[in-house]
Amino acid sequence: MFPFSSRNNTPDTPEAPAPQAKVSEPHPLDALTGGAFSAATSGERAARIREWLAGNPPAERLQEVFKELSARDKGAARAVRERLDEIRRAQAQEAIAAEWTAKAEALLAATRLNIADAMAWQRDAAKAGAPLSREPLSLLKARLAERIKTIEDLQHRVQVQREVAVLLAQRIEVLSTKPWKDAQEALSALDADVQRWQAQATELSGDAAWPSVEPRFPTQLDASRAQLLLVWEAFRSALEQTVAAAQDAAAPLPPVPVWADELRQARGLPTDAEKEQTRAAAAAARPRVDPAQREAARQAVQQALTKLEEETAQGHGKASAGAATALRAVLKVHGKLIDGELEHKVHSALVAAGELEGWQRWSTDQVREELVAKAEALVNRPEGQALGGRKMQESLRQLREQWKQADQGAPANHALWKRFDEACNNAHKVVEVWLEKVRAESAQHRAQRLALVDEVKAWTAQQAESAAPDWKAAGRALHQFGERWRLGGHVSEKVFAELQPLWRQALADAGAPLAAAQKDSLARRHAMIEEAGMLGAAPQLRIDAVKALQQRWQAEAQTVPLDRRQEQKLWDAFRKPIDEAFSRKSAAREQDAAHLGARDRAVLEASRALEAANAQGDAQQIRQAMAALDAALKAQPEQVSEQKTPSAGVEQAPAATDSGAQEIAEGAAEPVATPAPAPTPARPVVAVRGDDRPQARKPATPAPDPRGRMGERRFGDASRGPRDAVRDRPGRERGWGATDGVARAPRLGDAAFRAQRDAVEQAQATLRKLAAQAHGEALTQLMSAWKSRDAGQMPSAQELGGKVSAAGRAAWTQALSAPASGDAAQALLRLEIAAEVPTPADQISARRALQLQMLTRRNDPAPQQTWEQDAARVLASAGDDAQARRLQHALKVLLRK
Template sequence: MRYPIGSMFPFFSRSKMSDAPEVNPAPAKTQETHPLDALTGGAFSAATSSERASRIREWLATQPAPEQLQEVFKELSGRDKGAARAVREKLDEIRRAKGQEAIAAEWADKAQVLLAAPKLNIADALAWQRDAAKAGAPLSREPLSLLKVQLADRVKVIEDLQHRVQVQREAAVLLAQRIEVLSTKSWKDAQAALELLRADVARWQEQAEELTGDASWVSVEARFPPLLEASRTQLLVVWDAFQPAVAQAAAAAEDAAAPLPPVPVWADELRVARGLPTEAAAAAVAAKPARPVRPKVDPQVLEQAQQLVREALVTLEKETAEGHGKASAGAAAALRAVLKVHGKHIDTPLEQQVHAALVAAGELEGWQRWSADQVREDLVARAEALLHRPEGQVLGGRKMQESLRQLREQWKQTDQGGAPNHALWKKFDEACNAAHKVVEAWLDKIRSEAAEHKAQRVALIEEVKAWAQDQAASGDWKAINRALHQFGDRWREGGHVGEKIFAELQPLWKQAIGAAAAPLESAQKESLARRHAMIDEAVALGAAPALRIDAVKALQQRWQAEAQAVPLDRRHEQKLWDAFRKPIDEAFNRKSADREKAVTELSARDRVVLEASKALEAANASGDAQQIRTAMQALDAALRGQAQAAQVVASAQKAEQEQGGALAVPAQAAPENVASGEAIEGAESAPARPAPKPAARPVVAVRGDDRPGMKKDAPVAPGRGGRPGDHRDGRGERDAGRGARPDSRDRGGRFGDRLGHEDRGPRLGDAAFRAQRDAMEHAQLALRKLAAQAHGEALTQLLTAWEKRDAALLPGTQELGGGVTAAVRSAWAQALSAPAAGDAGEALLRLEMAADAPTPAEYLAARRALQLQLLTRRNDPAPAQTWGQDTARVLAGQHDAAVARRLQNVLKTLLRK
């Protein structure tokens, strides 16, 4: 005998496969919401990790406070590390931004100090930009970008000053050469060029004063001011000697008794003008004996001698004309050597040219000798001034050494241009030797500091050796690595020593630090081998067809333990980590891609919805409202067609099972046909037929009412009575309730009385859902834009009809909108047909009150008065009810631009109501 399961096991109330609803379901246990769930938009209550990550990204888009980010990350990191990664990245971004702000502020202060200093060193400005970039300062953002430009401009000004100093120096040399060349020509040429030279010299001095008076002159390198000062001194010495010589030559030309100028060429010219022989010619005639008759010489020998002498003569004249004192002296010596051999074979004109060139070269050498003495005296004064500087301007050891070196180099150049002056040299050498005592004291200090630094470095080497012996058996590789880095920093910061001492200590340091780092390097090699083995394991796990999560986690834990035990170079360690992580990430990406591929495969319904969405997007682009509405209806039909087709197939299968007939489509194949899209096309092409209603089953038994005073053959009235297993509404037996429940495939509702619930079919895919949602949103936006455009066109046509007073231009009732009836439009047309008359001021105020629009300032008093009047007219309609008649009164009046603007502002609102 078989017993019902419920009678054998009272606690087992119903079968799990039963379609009947649970009679007395236990109340569901309400899950407590997380305190941060409301803050994050429901991220903590999300069902899946992807949904949780999506809500976290949406919450991060609201730019929450750092404290909230820290709290959410603390709670979320223990639940979902993938979703917490976005919060951690946001915290890291905020931390980096704060760090960059601090770095930017620090380097901005350094740049301000450089700019505020009266003297700017170009090397410091360039080092600021280089060091700021190394420190990670954002040089492309404010304020560092502006400070960088300011420093660059300041450096450019200083470099321009230095370049102008070099130009001024060359200009001074050219002016001196012009003066020296004029001393070899006629004194009249020199007198003619005197005014031009005076203007050029004055202009040169003005430019030199402009350079020294520039605000950035103090920032120029130390070698440029002495160059400019030396050029000024040399130019003024030559110029001060040239002017009196020209004046004396002019006076001697006017007065024969006046003394001759000190320039030999000018003196000879004046002697010739007075009818006297030149000094050189007179001396040559007096000293020259009578020449004996020369024997005849071979013409070829004469021609060769003439050629050699002319070549030497051309060279001397060229050097003399260019003012090259040293070169002209050498060329004169070469010409004299040629004359010793071939002088007796040249003719008289050539001999005169040779003597004139030698005289000119000798005078040029004398002129340069005199100017060189002036330069030497200036150098002596500058050397003596090195020890007599003010207290605040005393030069240090290095500056003094450089100044002495420059002075001696200038003295050497002066000696190369003229004969030496031993008296001035003695004074100059004594002054330089006295100033060199400062240099010697500085050098002694440098030597003592170098000895101290050497002792420190030697002690550091010994310390490293002792430390290496103590740490030989230690296994704390992190502490050993940290100590080695500290030793390296101390060696780099050990102070300056000479190149020779450094060359001696550097091999000892490398040997000591290499011996100390040998155990760590051995451990690092072993760690590298283990890490490469783990990388191979990761590649094998990633290439496996099934990804083993437990093996991956264990491998990652081994890697982390190895990384924490043995430190490596950060770049090398990062490369190894990337190589280890790559195959595992690729495996997870393949798994995610396969999952997404399976999810994103389009069903038949998705394809229909996608096609309808594309058609709606095309209609949106056309700008036709009717076409857009038609496409929206087609998309809505596509969204509902699958459920209708599924309902048709399900109804046919149910009818076949009940009637025992055979349908054309087997029941087992129905889901496949539905999924393949055949049922969809049929459902969309023909209206869905309603499912046949199941036949009512006859009543077999009815429970009677056995309560006192009631009839036993009457059914139990609805109430709270009945067996413990019955519904509380007392609708009868379980079978009756189960019979009242619709078929599970019809999905009529949770309870039997909800038979009218609409079936929407299976859920759409992500691509189809997004496509139909975007298409619907775009369509609604396009319809709103078209409606606004049509409203604006109708309002423009209305104002145009008023301006031209042509009722034929008035838009139709449909264009004006639902707020304008045919009677109102007729009243507007009559107002436009009649001649303009009447005042529309009060009507305009009523319209602005009806539209709640602002009134111009000049009409505010009238509007307040009208509002007070309307308060006394209790039975009069409100302006919002009579705006059509008020508009007709405005249209009946004369058109005015200001009134038209006010009318347009109110009708924008009223026509849309």
């Protein structure tokens, strides 16, 4: 307190030394973080933390700062935690990259590289999440691809060398059938080709990648080399022997038959063919035949004859023709050694086989004529039944297959074949038109697919330039690209095999950023799932932290899309611990509600009775029920206990459970005898916000309290709204204080408090509704009495309410009893001014003039004081519908004030 003057009559007393302010010691990490721990606000603290993070502090310092700062300001510690998460992800990426780098280097350093292992490295590394697009994995990936390409090229060259060896052997074989002089002329060129082949084969086997080639290729190359060298050495030695034999008649002849015959002719000796003819002539000139040889010839002919008879009896045309041909061949060799009887049987069997062959030819010709008719019918079909290109192609293929089967059972018929082939060629014109159309469509579809691949590449480049990509839009775009490729039209298998790798590569490049973002999002979501588990396992469930975590989850889900099933599984795992925590909390509340005290049960019963009265709509019953509820609220536990169970002792009230504070452990109780705190004096109202609108109601000035302060309103007072009672909450925030010398009851349970609050709100709303209905009926009855000038229809004093005095009602009755007289214009204006209701537009000037006139008459009573007399003057006049509406609007307000 400051003195009013510098002089003071009291003796000077030494002043007590002022207590020194306690200076808090700075945090040890405050200097490291640039004053983040000593910052006054959370925003300033977060700004200093961001400035400190810009210097890239080490992970140990980050962990230390996060541990200290998370207990003080989680918002400022979020940036530190994100940096730690980035460092962990980077370390994980580096570990994965180091692991797969070591594997790739081991593959490259091996003497023999397996192509399957090299291709599996890239696939497994991508599945493990290795950053293949960054060095050194990108370089190792390129080196492995180049190594694989080298090995595959080497294997392809081995196959080419095999084909070349086969062609060289064929050239040598062909030269062995020509004159030896031609072979001698081609010897030098052939020798050069063989030497070149051997050099290329040696070069292949000496390649650095040769150990990585599949084992079957070296074996094939060695076999081709050995075979070619064997043929070449034999050819060259035979040619040398031929040249020597040509120069020396005594030299042996070469093993090549053509060259040996040529040398025999040059020497004047008979050839091998001439020797064979000479031997055949000598055999024919022999007069006598050995009996054993005759018997062998008879058995051979009899065996061929038996076979022919069996096939002819079974009706096998094609088999019988073959058997007859075999019999003729046997008869040509052994025909001279058989007797006449057997020869007669042979000729009879051959005649029978010829007849069967003729019948088979006839039946086959019938089938062929039918096929010719079908082929000609394909072209001459009606326009509405014409076949399409594909069906025509299939029909022609089936007809040609059936013709081939017919040709296998009988000799060919060239006339029918000519007709059939001509009809098929005419029908094939439709197929050619269709094929041309298909080729054009295939070319168009190929161009469209190539354009789609280019569009995907352009989209990928555009996304790479974007600073903040929209992952949901990217996912939709990739899905649309896939749908467009799937609906891109038909192409041939060769074209599809050509385009499919290009499409897969383009789509993989386009989806790589989204896949990386989804991987990071998965890591963040798993972290949030762990955080949700920690929140759910905490002893006290923090609603604000749960809401913040759910908002982060929703923001993450809206930012990065995932597969629907995977996202649902993650969401179920995220919400499971929180749902379990809420279930435990609800179970605890239900358990607390199950142990209600006697006073809570009394309040609940009174609340149910008030709800039943509200349902009936009787104002008297509602007021009685409200009084009973107020009595139950004000009753002490001892009184309730005596009313319910007179023999029971003093019960203890259940523990308080406040909706905004942390819940107390189950089973705790607060005894009734706890001393109440001292009452807090109400602060006087210094100023209130007014409303200057004409129709606004003026706030009533509360009467001064005898103790010199505003009158204190009690909980449960009917003059106050339910929200005022909830705001004060004397029975829930603290014990009922003894402000007037009476000890108040302890707080209510949550269920009882909510039940009585809702019941009171509903009761007050019902009373207001009933009062409005009664008020409206009374006004309607008053207007009807004015219109008919019948005082008997005047509403009773109870129906008009307490705002109308007995003298005022008597004046209204007397006005309605007398004949209509007088002018009610000024009285209506005074009523509208008193009620503060709008005046019709044509009467606004008159109202302003009356208000000016009233200002000059300061001693005259105000319209709010004479509204009953003004209403009597209006009722005494002869009114119309407009005046009745004006009177009704004014009285509606005045009867409520």
